[in-house]
Amino acid sequence: MPFSSPHVVSLGCRLNLAESETIRSLLTGRDTVVVNSCAVTNEAVKQTRQAIRRARRERPDAELVVTGCAAQIDPQAFAAMPEVDRVIGNAEKLRADAWAPGEAVVVQDIMAVRDTAPHLAASFSTHARAFVEVQNGCDHRCTFCAIPFGRGNSRSVGAGAVIDRVTELAERHAEVVLTGVDLTSYGHDLPGKPSLGQLVERVLRHVPQLRRLRLSSLDGIEIDDRLFDLLTQESRVMPHVHLSLQAGDDMVLKRMKRRHGRAQSVALVERLKAARPDIAIGADLIAGFPTEDEAMFANSLALIDDCDVVHAHIFPYSPRAGTPAARMPQVQPDVVKARAAKLRAAAERRRSAWLQSLVGSTQEILVERPGDRGHAGNFAEVRHGPSEVGAIVRLKIERVENGKLMGVDA
Template structure:
């Protein structure tokens, strides 16, 4: 059987998995690229390992990624696992038996959208997060290498490229001259004029530099969609999380953006963080309206061993689940109303497999009345909306 890679977690993992796939060759091996962002993600990783061993009893089963890096002994002890590869070695050709001198850039063959990892690691110390332990210090990819990779993906036919990283807005501080993410984005757009659509992965709102803000709100080739790492809507909880923005900062940023361009706002939000009371939970629910969030990723707080938050007074698990459900319900209402507001508009949609669905620039999912060629950008008239996606036809 051919080698395969199973990916859990973030867009950075997805990008790295494509490189691993290119390095694996044709041997009978399966790689699990793991996630550790929550306890549920680690549990899902372990379940995937057990399932894959049942499906591929003769394959070499290798585990890499954040969960395997944070707890290598735990994963190595699993009977199903043959080998563990830490994050700092996951893109080394030798880790996968390849004799290539360097890892090739991922190509995303068969996918409409391509990802480019421009940054890795994180220098911050949010009290709930284990990712710095799995990814190490923040480090950036030189702008020239990013431009070359984007140009290669465009030449291969990709119509949308997503810049991604662990802490994307920290890009550049470790490079000569300390360039910003804004300067990188400007350089990509200028030097790859054939790129139709550039999307940005999750951003830390406090690190958005002035040039980046100008580009997001004024450059039509940048998708009108920003996903912000907000986490909570109450200042005391933000302080206990060791976030660097206030609630007012987040709302003001969105107001500045919206005053200049109709940008769809996404956000990560955590329900049931330690010490959270009902008033604090209500403030986070209200942030969905106040920050006009239409793409919300809701996470029930997950205690992670070794983090400061794990030593704080915990919210009872049933209460965490109730607050997460209430937060999801409010987010769903906001998204449904937003989708309804887009009916009768015309959206530029990237057509994805199998050709009857795609995503608009604002990241609304669009399902088509008739198939179009996957990988193309098409003007789609929005004829209707459901609670979760739009219905459209070619305009």
């Protein structure tokens, strides 16, 4: 018997998660499974293939469509999989006409795309928080990254459209996340070149009913004074900054073609913590980048403490075809794996100490499914007694248990 509702498997970033909601709304009533893929690493592409095979086993009679960055970069490889019925590109996946019966591969040149829009469903039925796409694509060419070839060049959504979408979502969601591929590049392509800080100011001013605003990953070098002040002084902006650090060694950063140095990252975090002591720092870090020696790795390892990273995303480097880093002298895979493990262990120690420091504090928690857990403003996960999903509750933190905070009504 066919299923009456679509199923969307979302892999990778928060932007994919946001776009998956739109896809789900476009496919209402259809027996379709969509794998919204990620291409940030070779492991992510492998996980995409695994998700496709698992989806086919679980719903053998459904139409199976692959979209997302991995599908955009290598559509023919996914079209060749026997489990796959159709492949749809990143630019097309948010258009209703692309989902009508048609060609097996619908993928255009992503570099030719010049606009974007907050193509999101009016409500995020399966999530306590909602996501709004305000920017897509990336104009930078970090030597390790294939994502620009999956997302195209940077393009921004006008503030009016963003405010309209946030207003809609704030009726049902206490927290909204502004997201993008290169979020801090927001606005350079719009009339007047508004900054991300200006956008945040306008959202807060025009949507007073919005209780919590969170930002996805930021490039620290582009945090200007306006955005800094909002991150540290505005109570409705959550005390949680996730930085795209990638490494803690200047030579590695130069070879990555990043635009910041180690000292700039450390200084930024020191300023953030001085202005808002409860702010929590997250970061992306890559282990085993080509040419990385032990001294270079030691600098990245020390960055976890130097930048007080409590929400770490650790990626073992993997060469992506067509990127400059893939042609550089590679670190041995076993060394890459060992260094990633050391970074994760250091990050876990830092996180554990931070969680313990929160015991005895009172936190406001956004309740998430199934109703007995949620995240504080600093994005610490908290377990608690049953509450209404989507509500914000005040909890006193009693203890840490299995890496999670345990809270009771304050």
